[in-house]
Amino acid sequence: MNEPETDPLFDEKPQVQEAAGSRIPMRYLVPNVITVLAICAGLTGIRLAFENRFELAVSMVLLAAFLDGIDGRIARMMKGSTKFGAQMDSLADIVNFGVAPALVLYAYMLDQARSFGWIAALLYCIACCLRLARFNVMLDIVGKPAWQSNFFTGVPAPAGAMLVMLPVYLGFLGLAPTRPLAFAGAAYTVCVAILMISRLPVFSGKAAGTKLRSDWVMPSFLFIVVYVAFLMSYTWQTLTLTTIGFFLSLPFSARAWKRHEAADAAAVSEPAPSEGTA
Template sequence: MRRARQVPLRVMLPNLVTLLALCAGLTAIRMGVEGRFELAVGAIVFAAILDGIDGRVARLLKSQSDFGSQLDSLADFVNFGVAPAIVLYFWRLDQLGSLGWIVALVFAICGALRLARFNAALSGEPPPAWQGDFFVGIPAPAGALTVLLPLSLYQVGVPVPPQAAILVAVYTLAIGLLMVSRLPTLSGKRIGSAIPREAVFPVLLFSVFAVALLVSYTFWVLSIGALLYLAHLPFAVRRHEARREAHADAERAENSAS
């Protein structure tokens, strides 16, 4: 009986990674309240990296669980819904008074709704395989890093004075609405799932180079990454429509053949 009550470490490891990400998100909130915005953004980036790791660790160790899934969703809401909203509020949105706080609330609520819709879709009927290459709306981690674009630009020298708070508010609302929209975005889930043997060393070198750039030029990397992500949205829509039409043509051909 005692042996049956023991929990293997491999089952706990993904949840420990998720809790570490949650600690990073809560630390980002503290740094935002204290006005230490560079550290706040760094904590959110660290939480996003850990968020990309915990699921892969769970699948690698075959330790997925309903508890881990629910914990991951709660952590994502704090890290990518609440934390960016608080950071932006204390950085510029507070210049608008109650209106700025409402904008922060709307963004956080959009993050909660986006995660709730994602969890509900998991329990529903599975979509066609080709739709696995797309998300519905901007995912929470990408939304959090993208909504911080004004702050990232400010850190690299682009003037974003307090008088621009209304523009920051409009941008924040736009990203929040994109998170809960039906806009298809590329998921990238299958990138790196299998790497040719001859590409292992180039991928390792590129990964080290990317990490070094992120550490050394954090806000330049975040700014360029956010701009590229926004630029990819029209391409993702066109690609989604092409895949949908190809799938419909294949179904019609199959039906006519039968």
């Protein structure tokens, strides 16, 4: 008689496999449902772009990015993190931060650059895949200094998706996509792709999300409310300024990284205190 099939997809411990038909806690399913919805939003954005409904297309890509950003946090809050969910989230990132933004940008502008525009879109997608693969590999690195967890290596995929669609934001603000601008947009897309696979240190924001000084709580709430209000009322202006602000932050993150490296080098080179003689 054949043994019953097993389904280890949602097991927290892969060595313990449950029989087919066993019940899976809902806390394992909810984050994965959010991930699937994020993929649906990204793919819908692609469809809307090819229907020339670009504002809705960009909104769907941004919605996909938002959903993709919260699924992992919800999984940790619900204690529903699984290896299956981690793999699912990584594959969703390729669609939401790589394929969807590139195709929306291509349909909006890069197609006017013909083959150059398509090559730029391809390079961006490939760079996004390489960036995500490197991120997954670096998660297994042990023994690195604690301060390095506050930095990404290269521009992260969600930020890359926001940056690469800057020409679309500017188009919504009145800058008509012409053929010369399409070639400029293709060059800009390649630059974003290079930033994603570069070794440039970028602030991750993890340190800011752990603990906050009590006197900064109310100003932080106020800033978030004001930012969301501007994002809802002046969406494309706010996204344009956010993109510019991100670019301006890159030199500061690189300087902070070098400062930490210098401190580590000084600590290593500092001679150990000699022991006193008896």
